Amino acid sequence: MADFGGIWDSCGRAADEVGRYSKRTSRAVCQISLALQVQPMDLSVEAEDRGGLSGALLRVSDMNDGLNEFATQIGYTVNEKEGVWRVSRGRPGSQKLVQAFPNIETAKGWLEERAQRVVWNLDLEDPAISVRNPNGTGITTVVEITDQAMPDIGPLTISGGVCASLPSGEISSFYVQTTEPPALGFWYR
Known part of the structure; x- marks a missing residue:
């Protein structure tokens, strides 16, 4: 040794x-x-x-x-x-x-x-996007992710899971179970 x-x-x-x-x-x-x-x-x-x-x-x-x-x-x-x-x-x-x-x-x-994880987490603090949760609270939801540089294109709608949400309906974490992360937003495992 x-x-x-x-x-x-x-x-x-x-x-x-x-x-x-x-x-x-x-x-x-x-x-x-x-x-x-x-x-x-x-x-x-x-x-x-x-x-x-x-x-x-x-x-x-x-x-x-x-x-x-x-x-x-x-x-x-x-x-x-x-x-x-x-x-x-x-x-x-x-x-x-x-x-x-x-x-x-x-x-x-x-x-x-x-x-090794199969889950991708969205960085909700990414300044390049805005995230809206139109469905309110729940363990699964659909979020709308909008590119701040091109808001006229409209939001990308993604279904996924929520680890935590605030009483206002805002989510503090969002994830998808997939092999590759969605194209919009900053995703991490």
Whole structure:
């Protein structure tokens, strides 16, 4: 079994020697290597033939890009900041943090679980659409989704389920059970 502390310490020393990367960033590089069961590389400054710290950071970027590509297929984005993996959902410019994870493996597992679900949830706070629930309350309903950029086209009517509704008849969540999400609105699993 790998010596996690020793690997992290060597990553931190390499980052300190380079002086351009924080210790947290180099620890994130090591966490990713270990989570993906990749053989840890020597991150010392002398190991230029192996890519050194900059090569490891490129690998982190590639791993994040791969995870992010997977996440966007089910309505999420992933980014790493100071060793914390953050999963958000929503249209760019109006994203909301959903979960934060201590390592890439946990974030990946959470996303894989979500990907197995057969339900797509509509982001009711998506600024690009307006949602109207003409039927009032209930566990199933029909909603009208209107594209804010082209309201003259008229609403798209979709039948689905409601997890919660307000006394006014407004819904606070709406979902459909389908393999692909409807074309209008921002949907996530």
